[in-house]
Amino acid sequence: MRAHRLQTAPVCTDLLAFGTGDDVIPLLQGFLRDEGIRAGRVGPGIGAFSSAVLAFFDPQEGKYHEFEIQGPVEVTNVSGNVATLDGEPRLHLHATLSRRDGSCVGGHLVSARVEPTLELFITRYDRALLREVDAETGLPLLDRG
C-alpha cells in the first residue's frame, strides 16, 4: 500500500493505492497509527477484492453476523470514517461489492484481500471525533448527545 499525498492544508488528503494480496484493514490501521490520525473521512474507494468478510448487525440480538465473500468481486464503494476510541484510531467502514453478473452484496467491512487494486481516499481532520461504547447496544458509537 502506498499513500499518494494530494493536499496538505488546511486538511490533508491522501489516495491510498493497495495492491494484490494486501490485507486492507491491518494496513489501513497501521497507516492511521503511523500518521496519528484521530478523525477522518474515508472514501470513495473503488477496486476489487479476491475475498472479503462482511457483517450485518442484528439489533435484536445485539450482535454482528459475519459472512464470507469468495471473490473475485468488484468494489463499487468502500467508505466510512475514522474516530478515536480509548486513545486509538477506530475505523468504521461499509462496502458494496459486485460479482461477475453485476449482482451486489454489501455490509459492514470486517476484512478484505485486494486483487488487483483498491484506490481509497482518506481526508484527516485536526478536530477530535470520539467514540464511546454505548451501554445499550455495546457498540462504539459517536456521541449523539
Place this chain on the structure above:
Amino acid sequence: MRAHRLQTAPVCTDLLAFGTGDDVIPLLQGFLRDEGIRAGRVGPGIGAFSSAVLAFFDPQEGKYHEFEIQGPVEVTNVSGNVATLDGEPRLHLHATLSRRDGSCVGGHLVSARVEPTLELFITRYDRALLREVDAETGLPLLDRG
C-alpha cells in the same frame, strides 16, 4: 442527531451522528435550515436503518414509484447534495442498503428511520447552487445550461 464540526474554513465539514429512532430526512432538513446551508455535498454516510422508503423514477410515466424497506438493513452508502429551490434548502439523496444475507437494495431516499446509528458527512459551500422545476420532467433539476 448531533453535528460534529470537523473543519470550519475555507469550507465547513460536519459529521452528523444520528441515533436509534431518528427520522433522517426531517432532522437533516432542520439542520440545513438552522445552519442556512444553500449548497452542499452529502456523504459518504454509513450505518443502519430499521426501515426506509426508497423510490424509483419512471421517466416514461414521469413519476416516482415508492417502495418500503422493512429492516433491519445496513446502510452501505447514503450520498447526494443540497441545493436551493425557491429559497429553501433542497436535499437530493440516494441510498444503497443491504440485508442480512448481504443482498442490496437501492434508490432515491424518501425517508429512513435509524437503528442504531447513521454517520453522515456534509460539506457546505458558500456558492449558490440552484434548482428549478423542469417543465419537461416536472423534476427540480440543477441548471444544466
Place this chain on the structure above:
Amino acid sequence: MRAHRLQTAPVCTDLLAFGTGDDVIPLLQGFLRDEGIRAGRVGPGIGAFSSAVLAFFDPQEGKYHEFEIQGPVEVTNVSGNVATLDGEPRLHLHATLSRRDGSCVGGHLVSARVEPTLELFITRYDRALLREVDAETGLPLLDRG
C-alpha cells in the same frame, strides 16, 4: 453537462450536472482535458441512467467482461478518481445502479447515458497522480511502491 463551481481554493470542487441524453464518459473526459485536470476525486454522484455498460475484471483471465444494463436505472453511487496516464487524464469510475424493484447491479463503469440527470462532484488537486501500465496485469495501476 454544466459545471457548477462550488469552491476554488485551496482545492477546486465542481458539481457537474448532466442532462437527458448526455453520454457521461466522453463529456467528463472533455471536461478533464479542457480544465487540465491531472488528479482528482470523483463522487459522490447520484441520478439515473437510461442505459449503461458495466464491466467485471477477471484476474485469472486478465481481462474485463462487459455487460449492458438496459434502463431506466437509478444511480445510487458513481465514484472514483482521475489520474494521469501518458500525459492524459485517466478516469477510473465504479457504479452501483438500482432497478425498479430496488435490486442493485454494479461494476466498473464503461459508459452511461443519462436520463433525466446525473449530479457528480469532482475535486481536483494540483499534485501529480500517475498511472503506469502494470506488466503483470496489463492494467493502468497507480504506483503502489
